[in-house]
Amino acid sequence: MSSDADHPQTARLVFGDKEIELPIIVGTEGEIGIDISKLRARTGAVTFDPGFANTAACKSEITFLNGEEGILRYAGYPIEELAEKSTFLEIAWLLFYQELPTKDQLREFRDEIRYHTMLHEDLKRFYSALPKAGHPMAICAATVGALSTFYQDVKFDDPAEQRRAAAIRLIAKFPTIASYSFKHSIGQPFMYPRNDLEYTENILHLMFSNPCEEYVPDPVVAKALDLLLILHADHEQNCSTSTVRTVGSSHANLFASVQAGISALWGPLHGGANQKVIEMLMAIKEGNRSAKEFMALAKDKNSGVRLMGFGHRVYKNYDPRARILKKACDDVLKKMGTDNPLLEIAMELEEIALRDEYFIERKLYPNVDFYSGIIYQAIGIPVDMFTVFFAMGRLPGWISQWLEFHRDPLSRINRPRQIYTGPKLRHY
Ligand code: SDX
Secondary structure (H helix, E strand, O other), X not given: OOOHHHOOOEEEEEEOOEEEEEEEEEOOOOOEEEOOOOHHHHHOOOOOOHHHOOOOOOOOOOEEEEOOOOEEXXXXXXXXXXXXXXXXXXXXXXXXXXXOOOHHHHHHHHHHHHOOOOOOHXXXXXXXXXXXXXXXXXXXXXXXXXXXXXXXXXXXXXXHHHHHHHHHHHHHHHHXXXXXXXXXXXXXXXXXXXXXXXXXHXXXXXXXXXXXXXXXXXXXXXXXXXXXXXXXXXXXXOHHXXXXXXXXXXXXXXXXXXHHHHHHHHOOOOOOHHHHHHXXXXXXXXXXXXXXXXXXXXXXXXXXXXXXXXXXXXXXXXXXXXXXXXXXXXXXXXXXXXXXXXXXHHHHHHHHHOOOHHHHHOOOOEXXXXXXXXXXXXXXXXXXXXXXXXXXXXXXXXXXXXXXXXXXXXXXXXXXXXXXXXXXXXXX
């Protein structure tokens, strides 16, 4: 906690003939917020902040980012340590409760999830109504939304119990939902989840087993997937998480809130970037453009081309997740005895960008999406499923932030103001 001497106690705003003092909020890592919750009542004015780049929507105890220094911590634990030592379900518990689970708590949590992985048989028919070529993000968003129709009569006396039950069901069933969107697209039968497999192994079984042949998860592949899920698990108030909080702020149920989060994540400026990165690298590999030509386009505003996987609203330094993933690419490819020419192209692009004034002055570095696709490909995940796997990883983050919203006494429905610039009064 920074000492009071490090920052002023209030902010003074001089506005016309008014002078008001605004309270200061200071976070545990010294972040300073000017509390404007009474601004309009006291001045008649609102703030204007397109994209909310300067606006904190909430206080949160879950994830801390320091964009200038490239720091990411879940409940105080550095992402580098968690990536090396933890597992995805342990991280899910950490995000839900902001404490690491005991061995017994983790075992019970794993078992509770293990026995909720199946979908209602009627829900499986939902997929047959959708085109095989439909993007799996659209299919997963629709299916998660439809989940609520199977639990609308499940009532708990304690709303917190109701919310926890929905959280367990979502974490348990999303891999099944995701794998069915893939199986539907390739015309293969849906596999049932297996209770004898751990969470990440079950995902690989659901994706790659078929009735004629059981997929035996390679421990290297399972570990690589678990790492990807850990690195994507939460990232404070990003676009999709803010969407989940906003939909939840109207007291819509968790399934509806996460459905909206999946849709927000799909955008190419957000989670959809991981698919765009691989498509960009493949275009360069196929010789449509050289890396140098591509970089020239990425710097040209009128080209409409961006170096996908680069840049970040918060990180003005190397995204710590990209650093971990870049190293993991090498490890996983070596352990699997494969190589991926796209990795060399990605490293060449990074080399060029990090020496180029355009990227340096804008503080554009590789983000989580720049290298993740190389590992998804090594695991055998098809490109149009990359963002679905981003969503699978982000699920505990969305849920924990949604649960925190409902615990926060300051929470109210999210409803920003605007500055109207349309026509003045006129008559029909
Ligand atoms: C994720 O918020 C999160 O935490 C998200 C995330 C998470 O875990 O939830 O980290 C996951 O979404 C990562 C980001 C994935 N998206 C991409 O890789 C798409 C490419 N990146 C950009 O579109 C962009 O960098 C954003 C969307 C990530 C950030 O956008 P901002 O903060 O609104 O920044 P901006 O668009 O205003 O860019 C600032 C400048 C502009 O140039 P100028 O107008 O100042 O001259 O940088 C340029 C931009 O044109 N720029 C890029 C660029 N990113 C920004 N130029 C070329 N290539 C890029 N990738």
